[in-house]
Amino acid sequence: MTEGKKYFLLLNIFLKNEMRGSKILKNSAKSRYYMILLFFFYLMTGLYFTAISAVYSKGSPFTFTLFFMTILFFMTMMLLLLELRRFLIMPEDSYILLRLPIKTETILLGKVSFIFLYTFIISFSMGFLSLFAGYFLKGGAGILGILGMLVVLFFNSVAVTLIASFLFLGIISIFNVTKFDKIIVYFSTIFTIGVYIFYVYLIQKEISLEKIGFTRYLPTYYFARLYEYIYTNNFKDGIILLFSIITICLFLIFLLYKLFSKNYERYLKNYEKKALNFKNDSNIHNANPISDLIAILFKRERELRTRTFSTIGILIAFILLSEFKIFSNESGSSSFSFIYFIVPFILYIFLLVFWNTTFSKDYKAAYIFKLSPIGRGKLLISYVDGIFNSIYNILFLIIGAYFILKEGTLNGIVLLIIIYLLLRLLIYLYIFLNPTMPFSAPFNTRSNQIVIFINMVLLIPFTIFGFIIYREFIKKSYLIFSSSLIFLFILYIIIKFLVLHKKWRNR
Amino acid sequence: MDSAIEVKNLTKNFGKVKAISNASFNIERGKITGYIGPNGAGKTTTINILNGIIDKDEGEISIFGEKYDKNSEKFKYKMGYVPESQYIYQHLTLFEYLVFVGKIYNITKNELREKIDHYLDFFELGSSKNSMISSLSKGNKQKLLIISGILHDPDIIFFDEPMNGLDINGQFKFKDLLQNFKRHNKTIVYSSHIIEIIEKYAEKIIIINKGKILFYGTIGELLERTEKSAFDEAFLSIVND
Structure with a gap:
């Protein structure tokens, strides 16, 4: 041939x-x-x-x-x-x-x-x-x-x-x-x-x-x-x-x-x-079965995902741009920073979470997690993670209700999402930076690609789109982004419950 | 002695680890040679070198009297390999995968179809012909690996723990296959930890440990040399010496 x-x-x-x-x-x-x-x-x-x-x-x-x-x-x-x-x-x-x-x-x-x-x-x-x-x-x-x-x-x-x-x-x-x-x-x-x-x-x-x-x-x-x-x-x-x-x-x-x-x-x-070395290095796949157990108990099955690189990158970009206001014509305008940096950031993170919890291909890793023994110092973070995934969301809704009462519906929701995501990011950040420390967990580097890609795909258009809209419809832009957020949330709910939920659990 | 494979002073290092150190041995044509040793002895590394999957650092290899050239395809047509690791493209069907392997080996369309059907039926995989490889059990994947390694009717076949994951029926089938190869004068290199299989089928054995060849000869010669009456005792005696 x-x-x-x-x-x-x-x-x-x-x-x-x-x-x-x-x-x-x-x-x-x-x-x-x-x-x-x-x-x-x-x-x-x-x-x-x-x-x-x-x-x-x-x-x-x-x-x-x-x-x-x-x-x-x-x-x-x-x-x-x-x-x-x-x-x-x-x-x-x-x-x-x-x-x-x-x-x-x-x-x-x-x-x-x-x-x-x-x-x-x-x-x-x-x-x-x-x-x-x-x-x-x-x-x-x-x-x-x-x-x-x-x-x-x-x-x-x-x-x-x-x-x-x-x-x-x-x-x-x-x-x-x-x-x-x-x-x-x-x-x-x-x-x-x-x-x-x-x-x-x-x-x-x-x-x-x-x-x-x-x-x-x-x-x-x-x-x-x-x-x-x-x-x-x-x-x-x-x-x-x-x-x-x-x-x-x-x-x-x-x-x-x-x-x-x-x-x-x-x-x-x-x-x-290299493949054999990787396979033999049990630390790489060390697991948090307790976290799984708790998550299952609370009807959640998400293992800890540490897709943090891109998130950290965007977080840094956001902080830098917000702090220095290098592109801000309306120097000192908080609405400018809010609309152009925080809103795209939220949308990006939202999609990140959406993707991770819905389409993640990492279920094989999750399977390994479930089979692996618990390592030293992992038990507590497993509990923390499990509780975080399960109870925190309920707690968060209570905090959210307070925000909405104090700041109004839209501002309250946005504030709620920001705080939720930033807290989550901080925890991931800690885990990522201290993979071997107590209260931390080993992290799996596989299949980060699609998330980083989404980062790239979403961040730029949303931001640029924001700029274009801003000039002409200052107030409407706020509404458009918020509507996008609600639209994505509805999409998430529909797909999660009607299409994927049962299949994900069965695979 | 008619050699199928001659290996002289084969050396392979992985960084500071000496995987194979100055190994020399012959594999006789038409015979089953057991290649045994403890975990990490260098068995798979040797077989991977002989199959062109990894490069040697030093040494010479001859296949049927010709100097082995890793870039020459003619040697690959003569050799078949059933690896220990179950790395297969998971999202192909059994049939697609075997057709791919067969076509690469230049097997004609009709012959390939016949062979695939024959071997799938032999291993009782006929009904899974169009199933995804990812859906197969470990044992069935192993059967697929065996088929893909022998599909082109090679003269030399390397088996690296071929019975991994096979059920009793699969093991019987594989042993039948092995007998059949023996009848057809195929040269078999059989690497395994399962001493009983080696004892039953191997006409010659090579014992390797820590990258060094410790023994080459028949089981009788091994027993004589170690003054033991059982093969497993003789093996341990050589390895722990």
Whole structure:
């Protein structure tokens, strides 16, 4: 069998395994709801970005594409960097693929192609509404606009895949994989804050993205130019640019193939030892069965989840921005800080909690937790956690009722949520910072990716959207955000009780 | 002596840990060789090196008289491996997984279908053909691993604790399979902690401990050397020496 055929076989296997693993291809009611919600989530995110980009671009096809694609580029890049390790290196790959007559280069290309398809599906879902951007940009281009945006979405995904793969393989060539995990999580937090601040700054100061020098070094600049050429029927320049982009992509694929396949092989071959070490390190999976027991007693089954990195990052960003008011025109205005930093923050956290309690894929870890013995110093925190999950919510409702009475309904609810979330965050923060200390618990680093991704996805659009709304409807913005909150809460309740609750308990 | 595998001065370190230290041995063609040793002795590491899953640090390996090149695919067609660890793509069906493995080994479509059906029926997995691997029990996953390791009819088969998780029926089936391989002159390297199996089936044994080969020969030779009357006593005597 030729390597080409093996490549397609591999790609097929990777896609099936991942899509089914992510519950996307499973033929069950749960997976259908999951898929619908996921698609809805991406579509809504795309809608935000499209709307923001359209307002920001003031009808210019180039500015629109540059702005939109740059957001998409960084978002998908972030997602990929967080997921790459899982995508590129699976223990299954070491055991199954290395013993089979397949070249490592073919495995790597199969993996990268799979990652590209994954990225493209997400980009397409988020960029779906941007396909119709031509209908509201200057000199509407109709079908050409759709085609142009499709081409740009395709190349944007190629660029993200290649750059992320280079980064990943480059980092693991220098550092080991444990360091990679740490580096990438820190990086993602800083990166999220950075992009967040940058976009807020850009919109607030009304700075045009194309006038910033470094954008010329971003591939999105050239994709935007390509879209502009297609949009304006400038086929001569369009074909030259398209040809250049294709050449660069092919060159990068060749470079990846030649430069990193040996590293990739080396890494796959070392995986076994690392996997075994991980398996043997019982501390990693040390558990809080008492917490589970208490939670079950109180009809709650949530094990402690410590998905804190992104949360801490956003918390720091929020504190910094609020404290220094660096972007505040209305210096000293508390409503400004409240609307632009606290409300998006709340919405983000709410979705985080929603995701953790509804769609978490960590039930295998929970299973391990239940089987593991109780370690020293874990008993008390187990109780605290169990009680926290069970009784605190009731206590919290009482506090909430007091706030509502004192501050009015809306202010009371908002205040309630802030205090609830901040207290929870503080506890997670303590656990995260002191995993071996008394009253703490070991934390599991797996599957943080989707939460951090949601962080990225939600924080930026909500904030930018907030800025846009603020200028025109100062008072209404408050209502819109509050309505969004209520809408999300209703959505949460519906999905939790009607669709997922029984199935989650049975799995 | 006709060697299927010759290993000379094989060394592998994991950081400061010496997993295999200067190991030399031969695996005879057409025979079942028991590769035994305590936990962490270096058995799986040796087998993983021979199957190209990890790289050796030093030493030479020959397969059927030819110098083993990890990048050469022809050796992989000759070898089959049933690993101890149950790492399989969980979200494929049994059939999809076996078709994938079979196609990679260049088995023709009809032959592959026949073989898959034959082995699935043999291990009583026919009704689970289109089930997800994730839904299988540990024992059934082990059966799947066995099938995927022998599907391409290799000349040399490495079994690393192949009976892990198998029920009594599965164990009988596996023993039948082993007898069948013996009749067809397949070279088997059988790594296990279960002394009884090794005693019953292995024609030669290799004992490894702390990365060093302690004994190579027949069980009779081992008993003679250790002056013990039982195989398990002789094994312990060599390991604890």
